[in-house]
Amino acid sequence: MGDHAGGSTGEDDRGTAVPDASGHVPVLLDRVLELAAPAVERVTGRAPVHLDATLGMGGHAEAMLDAHPNLRLIGLDRDTTALERSARRLARFGDRVALVHAVYDEITGVLDRLGVPALDSALFDLGVSSPQLDEADRGFAYSYDAPLDMRMDRTRGRTAADVVNDYPPADLARILREYGEERFAQRIAAAIVRERAKAPFDSTARLADLVRTAIPAATRRTGGNPAKRTFQALRIEVNGELETWSRALPAALDALPVGGRVVVLSYHSLEDRITKRVLAAQAADTTPPGLPVPLPEHQPRFRLLTRGAELPSETETTTNPRAGSVRLRAAERVREAT
Known part of the structure; x- marks a missing residue:
């Protein structure tokens, strides 16, 4: 997870993130640093803690550690390969860094184990990371043949092959429709069921070919690779991404003190949509209607730091095409929970 562009970063003499030798910069790096800084810099008398x-590849983490020399970083990832790479990248920061193999909805337990009572700032860079897409054997990409896996954590859980071969037709169609926003979900699901009866699916190429032939020819000629939506849907299902996110964001918000971001x-x-809903609920005044004054215990616990979702600049998407679909939202705690 995280670091959709991968790679290390440097800074030019204006303090702006620039690509490393591989040409990669983590998505919206400067804006992430700008938003997190006030939460970290307000802390006195102890080391601020950033989650x-x-x-992912540790690009955002490295930049935070460089920008704030007394910062303590807790890094989570469900992908053991990502943790190994980040451990090498962040080794120079020594005991300022604690890396944990965990899914991000396990925040509360991780903080308890580390003896950390609260966070000062937290970053979530959701979705699949560049290394996961770029390494053929992970099975995330439809552009080359690989085992049909798609697990971010290869130490546990069902694979994409398990989903494709075992799910009932109605469940397959629902996943493709809801998670992939695939118009031809029913047709693709029916084609999968027909073909898996002949032989189970075990490769990305066979699945991508099936999707291509299952949708109308006119659709195949527009909008990029027709397998994109199916692969996205399977990845979200395999990794339980939406359910995990629905639990993770509230857990992170609970761990932030006043001033935390x-x-x-x-x-x-x-x-x-989940992010917007959770943050909006935390930023709302819940005083019952009809009362003459707002009730203190019903005042917003957070304030939104962005007007809606911030989109990447044209410069960002030019230098990093994978940033094209990013939406950034941020919030700051303004009141303790009662």
Whole structure:
């Protein structure tokens, strides 16, 4: 998870993030640093604590540690490969860094185990990361053949092959329709069921070919690879991404003190919808209607730091095409929970 662009970053003499030798910069890096800074810099008398809940390649984490020399970082990732790479990248920061193999809805338990009572800032960079897409054997990409896996954590859980081969037709169609926003979900699901009866699916190429032939020819000629939506839907299902996110964001908000901030980068409309709903509820005055004055215990617990969802600049999407679909939202705690 996290670091959709991967790679290390440097800074030019204006303090602006620039690509490393690989040409990669983590998505919206400067804006993430700008939003997190006030939460970290307000802390006195102890080291501020920043949670990177989707560590990925460690690009955002490295930049935060460089920007704030007394910062303590907790990095989570369900992908053991990502953790190994980030551990090497962040080794120079020594005991300022604690990396944990965990899914981001396990925040409360992780903080308890580490003896950390509260966070000062938290970042979620949702979705699939560049290494996961770029490494053929992970099975996330439809552009080359690989085992049909798609697990972000390869140590546990069902694979995409399990879903494709075992789910009832109605469930397959629902997943493709809801998570992939696929217009031809019913046709693709029916085609999968027909073909898996002949032989189980075990490769990305066979599935991508089936999707291509299952949808109308006119549709195949527009909108990029026709398998994109099916692969996205399967990835979300395999990794339980939406259910996990529905639990993770409230847990992170609960761990923030007054002045603490959360920044969320979403790449899918359903993720962003959950983010918007949770943050809006926390930023609402819940005083019952008809009362002459707002009740203190019903005042908003958070204030929104963005007007709606912020989109990437043209410069960002030019230098990093995978940032094209990103939506950024952020909030700051303004009142303790009662």
